[in-house]
Amino acid sequence: MSEPTSAQTRRLAEEARDRVRFEEEALELSDQVYRVARHLVGSREAAEDLVQETYVRAFRSWQQYTPGTNLRAWLLRILTNLNIDRGRRQQRTPQTASLDEKGDYYLYDKLEEREGGPLDEERVIERLSQDSIVDALAHVPHDFRDVLVLVDIGEFSYADTAQILDIPIGTVMSRLHRGRRILKGELAEEVTK
Amino acid sequence: MSAYGVDPCEKCEEMMQDYLDRELTEAEMREAESHLDTCSYCRRRYRFEVSLRRYIRTAANEQMPVGLKQKLAALRIELQ
Numbered sequence: 001m002s003e004p005t006s007a008q009t010r011r012l013a014e015e016a017r018d019r020v021r022f023e024e025e026a027l028e029l030s031d032q033v034y035r036v037a038r039h040l041v042g043s044r045e046a047a048e049d050l051v052q053e054t055y056v057r058a059f060r061s062w063q064q065y066t067p068g069t070n071l072r073a074w075l076l077r078i079l080t081n082l083n084i085d086r087g088r089r090q091q092r093t094p095q096t097a098s099l100d101e102k103g104d105y106y107l108y109d110k111l112e113e114r115e116g117g118p119l120d121e122e123r124v125i126e127r128l129s130q131d132s133i134v135d136a137l138a139h140v141p142h143d144f145r146d147v148l149v150l151v152d153i154g155e156f157s158y159a160d161t162a163q164i165l166d167i168p169i170g171t172v173m174s175r176l177h178r179g180r181r182i183l184k185g186e187l188a189e190e191v192t193k
Numbered sequence: 194m195s196a197y198g199v200d201p202c203e204k205c206e207e208m209m210q211d212y213l214d215r216e217l218t219e220a221e222m223r224e225a226e227s228h229l230d231t232c233s234y235c236r237r238r239y240r241f242e243v244s245l246r247r248y249i250r251t252a253a254n255e256q257m258p259v260g261l262k263q264k265l266a267a268l269r270i271e272l273q
Binding site: 023027030031034035038039044048051052055056059103104105107108118119121122124125128130133134137149152153155158173176177180183184 | 206207209210214216237238240241242243244245246248249250252253254255256257258261262264265266268269
């Protein structure tokens with residue numbers, strides 16, 4: 001049996017090592033966390049604040065993280081909760097217009113109509129500017145955008161997204177489908193202005 | 194409507210997102226693929242959807258502001 005003080009010292013040293021490992025792993029993921037945050041909120045500044053608050057909370061409650069599980073999803077869960085709880089959501093979104101949802105092929109059909117014939121898919125997509133995509137995403141209502149951003153930009157699985165947002169997987173799927181349609185409707189408006 | 198009661202292109206449109214997400218059953222995947230092989234109308238739209246998804250991912254890929262990582266790293270020390 002070891003002496004209590006040395007056991008305690010060893011435990012503290014192990015804890016310090018685990019903590020440093022956690023912090024390093026979390027920091028390595030920060031660019032990916034930011035990328036998602038950037039499209040959940042309205043501005044770079046708001047995204048930066050949200051990411052910082054997320055890391056404050058993560059560093060404080062690091063012991064609640066189970067090593068070996070998905071750390072990126074754990075961080076994003078903190079981030080989305082903070083975003084929802086603190087009402088940091090973007091307020092400029094016109095909720096009603098966006099819900100006028102179009103079919104899956106609406107954007108393609110609009111572009112084809114404008115071109116007056118079958119499209120060269122790659123070429124026509126290049127005409128959508130980066131800004132138009134970012135603006136269109138910002139106009140997708142929050143509930144749909146959260147799912148869309150996590151799956152299509154964050155590349156989370158349906159299951160991880162369901163866990164992050166604490167909603168059933170069926171809700172993830174239906175919001176994702178509607179969110180994509182709404183996004184395409186918004187893009188169609190942009191390109192046919 | 195076809196003789197089978199379902200327009201195959203309409204069905205393909207319905208299945209398209211799940212097909213792209215690889216969320217269809219194997220039988221449904223085969224059904225979608227065999228339709229896409231023979232229908233240029235749906236194939237063009239399929240290619241467009243593939244390109245659009247890729248493009249959205251690229252367009253949304255905004256770099257983290259310079260300095261944010263340092264700010265986050267500094268939080269470790271402040272919180273200790």
